Amino acid sequence: MTERKYRFEAPRNSRQHLEALYEELSFSEREYNNSRPTETLKDHVAELLHEARVAKRQRKDEKEAEERDKSWAVSALAVLAAILMFVGMSRQGSWLDDYLFVIRLWAIGFAAVFVGVSIERSSFFTRLWAYGFTKLTASIAVSALVVFSTGKASSLINGVFPVDASALPFTRAIVAGLLAFEYAYPLLLVVAVFAAIHALVLFGWVKLKLSGEGKYNEPPIQSVAFLLLSAVVLMSYAKWVNRDFSNEAWPAKIYRLAHSLDFDVKYECTNIPKGFSVVFLGPDHAHVLLDQNNPQSEDIESFVDAGASEQTDIPQRFRVLLCEAETRLPDGEKGTGMSGISPADDAAQ
Numbered sequence: 001m002t003e004r005k006y007r008f009e010a011p012r013n014s015r016q017h018l019e020a021l022y023e024e025l026s027f028s029e030r031e032y033n034n035s036r037p038t039e040t041l042k043d044h045v046a047e048l049l050h051e052a053r054v055a056k057r058q059r060k061d062e063k064e065a066e067e068r069d070k071s072w073a074v075s076a077l078a079v080l081a082a083i084l085m086f087v088g089m090s091r092q093g094s095w096l097d098d099y100l101f102v103i104r105l106w107a108i109g110f111a112a113v114f115v116g117v118s119i120e121r122s123s124f125f126t127r128l129w130a131y132g133f134t135k136l137t138a139s140i141a142v143s144a145l146v147v148f149s150t151g152k153a154s155s156l157i158n159g160v161f162p163v164d165a166s167a168l169p170f171t172r173a174i175v176a177g178l179l180a181f182e183y184a185y186p187l188l189l190v191v192a193v194f195a196a197i198h199a200l201v202l203f204g205w206v207k208l209k210l211s212g213e214g215k216y217n218e219p220p221i222q223s224v225a226f227l228l229l230s231a232v233v234l235m236s237y238a239k240w241v242n243r244d245f246s247n248e249a250w251p252a253k254i255y256r257l258a259h260s261l262d263f264d265v266k267y268e269c270t271n272i273p274k275g276f277s278v279v280f281l282g283p284d285h286a287h288v289l290l291d292q293n294n295p296q297s298e299d300i301e302s303f304v305d306a307g308a309s310e311q312t313d314i315p316q317r318f319r320v321l322l323c324e325a326e327t328r329l330p331d332g333e334k335g336t337g338m339s340g341i342s343p344a345d346d347a348a349q
Contacts, residue, residue, distance in 0.1 A: 074117055078225040081110035085232060101301035108236045111229040118226055119194055149179040160254045162318055163289050167281050170261035175254060182241055188234060195230045198223035244304050252312040256295050256303060265294060269323040281320065290319045 088104035091097055119125055128134050153175035154165035165172050201223045245253070263277040269288060272278070278288040295312055 070121070074114060074121075075222075075225075077110055077114045077117070078229060081107050081114055081229055081232075082225075084110065101299070101304075105300070108232060111232045115191055115194075115226065115230050115233055118222070119190065122194070145180055145183060146176070149176045149183060152176075152179050156250050157254055157258075160251050160314065161258065161279075161289065163279070163281060163320070167279055167289065168258050168262040171254060171258040174257060174261070175250075178245060182245060185237075185241070188237060191230050191234065195227055195234075198226045198230075202227065240304075251314060253303065255314050256312055259291075259293075259295050263291065263294070267323070268325050269321075271324040272321065278323075280323070286323060287320055288323050290321055291315065 084103050084107035087096065088100050088107055091100065096103070120129075150172065153172050156175060157165040157168055157172060161168065198220070201220050205220050205223075243249070258279075259277060263279055265275075265277055267278050267280075267288065269278070272288070272290065275292075277291045277294045281287040281289060293313070293315065
């Protein structure tokens with residue numbers, strides 16, 4: 001059948017209608033005349049199938065490209081963490097020696113991100129996170145963790161300074177954040193479980209490699225990276241919780257942190273000589289918490305390291321005094337008296 005019988009002729013009876021329908025479904029003039037084809041239903045169906053296959057292939061290629069980009073980004077993160085950790089652990093007598101602790105912190109941070117992203121990309125986590133109840137439970141847990149950490153931070157601050165913790169907002173925020181990471185230790189159990197799974201994968205690859213019975217398509221580099229970096233995260237966390245941020249180390253850290261963030265050495269209280277550190281109390285700033293010391297953390301290492309914190313002397317008693325600020329009389333003369341105006345408010349006037 002090389003020509004369409006019913007192209008210009010209309011069918012007249014039932015038999016011809018069936019023949020025309022068969023011709024429409026089976027005949028394709030494109031096969032015989034590519035210069036000026038007359039498209040039939042078969043041609044339209046074939047075109048739709050072609051477009052569907054092309055779209056499917058494009059979606060597959062885009063998904064594979066996206067997965068490759070994600071894998072490349074995660075692998076680059078692992079390499080960067082390994083390089084920074086190697087540099088941070090070695091002393092070469094150069095200017096980098098002053099920044100080794102910061103480099104190690106960045107390495108631990110990148111390692112933690114790599115471990116977290118690797119767990120999040122796993123099929124187990126992906127399927128669980130698809131359910132709304134999982135997200136609701138996680139939201140409640142995070143909210144409870146934030147509230148509990150803030151309350152615990154206030155309690156620790158009250159153990160050092162005899163004032164409400166709200167008078168030291170920046171210190172409370174930092175301490176609450178650090179406590180939140182400390183109390184999130186159940187997540188490390190998840191990291192340990194995934195590390196054990198990756199260890200089994202690596203063990204299976206080595207076993208097959210030695211026996212020669214079979215082989216993987218490629219070495220489990222992802223498993224090796226996860227094992228090494230998860231070990232870095234777990235050991236660093238254990239050191240921070242048990243030593244650097246232990247219950248005994250917290251008071252000294254809070255004392256130093258408060259002097260760095262909330263205490264002020266610039267004040268306009270006429271009854272307090274210069275050279276002290278103060279925190280203004282109350283909404284009217286009429287009282288101040290006075291401390292004659294002004295300890296400062298030279299760098300982040302001196303704050304984190306428990307050895308430096310142990311050398312901090314915390315006063316056993318603090319004084320809360322009225323702040324007598326200099327006031328201006330209506331006629332322009334100056335006078336001195338008790339005022340609830342803080343130095344900032346006085347300068348504003």
